[in-house]
Amino acid sequence: MSINLMIREITAEETYSIRQPVLRPGRPILECQFSGDQDEGTFHLSIFQNSNIIGVASFMKNSNPFFKNHTQYQLRGMAILAEFKNMGYGSLLLKEGEKKIDLVNKDAMLWFNARITAVDFYKKHGYECIGKPFEVPGVCEHIVMFKDHLN
Ligand SMILES: CC(C)(COP(=O)(O)OP(=O)(O)OC[C@H]1O[C@@H](n2cnc3c(N)ncnc32)[C@H](O)[C@@H]1OP(=O)(O)O)[C@@H](O)C(=O)NCCC(=O)NCCS
Known part of the structure; x- marks a missing residue:
């Protein structure tokens, strides 16, 4: 059978079926709601394989004092x-999210709190670490990562 892939925008609520097993296993669905989920400028992307949702990522217009860039987006719930x-x-x-942001704002940068276990994945996509690792209580160790130019 051929594999049919599709990436499209979904609502915050539709991300929970992936966020919960991957990022909050065994935790209540309430913990799958992230601040910024419903903010203007936030978009949620999903990837479907043969009409089954298999992955999600959320992109939020949110600034981190680490950076001076005018337009900053934060990646959450990858x-x-x-x-x-x-x-x-x-x-x-990730590439689809970068492309969508870059289309709207050529100067936008993307940053996020990366799980230490995923740092190498992001490095392959040109992201750098900044600052010291820190613990997100009840989740795991994280570090801030960023990329200035998304195109
Ligand atoms: C991290 C995650 C989103 C990556 O998505 P994915 O579909 O597995 O990654 P891809 O297959 O696109 O990976 C591309 C490359 O990164 C590598 N890679 C993927 N996850 C990796 C990891 N955790 N550590 C090191 N390398 C990793 C792959 O081997 C691949 O390398 P290659 O191109 O040289 O073969 C996914 O593995 C995941 O959901 N992990 C659990 C939750 C998580 O950690 N989310 C990130 C929160 S910050």
Whole structure:
């Protein structure tokens, strides 16, 4: 059977079916709601394989005092279902988000609190670490990562 892939925008609520098992396993669905989810400028992308949702990523217009850039977006809730990891789907989702932001604002940068375990994935996409690692209580160790030019 051929694999049919599609990336499209979804609502914040539609991300929960992926956020929960990947990022908040065993935790209440309420913990899948992130601040900024409903803000103007936020968009949520999903990747579908043969009409099944297998990954999500959210992009929010949010500034971090680490950076002086005028237009800053934050990536949150980047997650691919375990059985679909390392197949290139996360990369497709990230690149689509970068492209969408860059189309609207050529000067925009993207930053996020990366799980230490995912740092190498982001480095492959040109992101750099800044500052010291820190613990997100109840989740795991994170570090801030960023990229200035998204095109
Ligand atoms: C991190 C994540 C989003 C990456 O998505 P993915 O679809 O698995 O990644 P891809 O298949 O597109 O990976 C592209 C490359 O990064 C590598 N890679 C993927 N995840 C990696 C990881 N955790 N550590 C190191 N390298 C990784 C892949 O081997 C691949 O390398 P290659 O191109 O040289 O073969 C996904 O694995 C995931 O959801 N992980 C669990 C949740 C998580 O950590 N989310 C990020 C929160 S900041």
